[in-house]
Amino acid sequence: MRASTGDRGQAAVLVLMVATVLxxxxxxxxxxxxxxxxxxxxxxxxxxxxxxxxxxxxxxxxDMMARRHGASVVSFSRGPSGADVTVVVRRGAAxxxxxxxxxxx
Numbered sequence: 001m002r003a004s005t006g007d008r009g010q011a012a013v014l015v016l017m018v019a020t021v022l023x024x025x026x027x028x029x030x031x032x033x034x035x036x037x038x039x040x041x042x043x044x045x046x047x048x049x050x051x052x053x054x055x056x057x058x059x060x061x062x063d064m065m066a067r068r069h070g071a072s073v074v075s076f077s078r079g080p081s082g083a084d085v086t087v088v089v090r091r092g093a094a095x096x097x098x099x100x101x102x103x104x105x
Contacts, residue, residue, distance in 0.1 A: 036094070043091040046071035047098035051087040055102040062087050 046069035054062030071091035
């Protein structure tokens with residue numbers, strides 16, 4: 001049996017449509033994962049900066065530094081020596097923890 005001439009090229013259109021849908025889906029996934037990675041990295045940077053500031057200037061300094069990085073301090077604690085500080089910050093959906101110690105001569 002012979003194929004009608006009106007059906008030629010239909011498979012190519014279908015393959016192109018499927019490839020386009022797959023490309024859009026994969027691109028969306030890459031953007032979402034990349035956004036989460038950026039949030040985590042920025043949250044860690046904010047936590048590091050807040051811990052360093054907090055080890056010298058206390059809770060207020062940690063709060064200020066976290067805000068400058070677009071984050072907020074979730075918890076702030078000092079160690080037994082008083083020089084060690086642990087800070088947890090939240091930026092977007094990401095949470096990060098950092099610790100620092102005030103050094104002296």
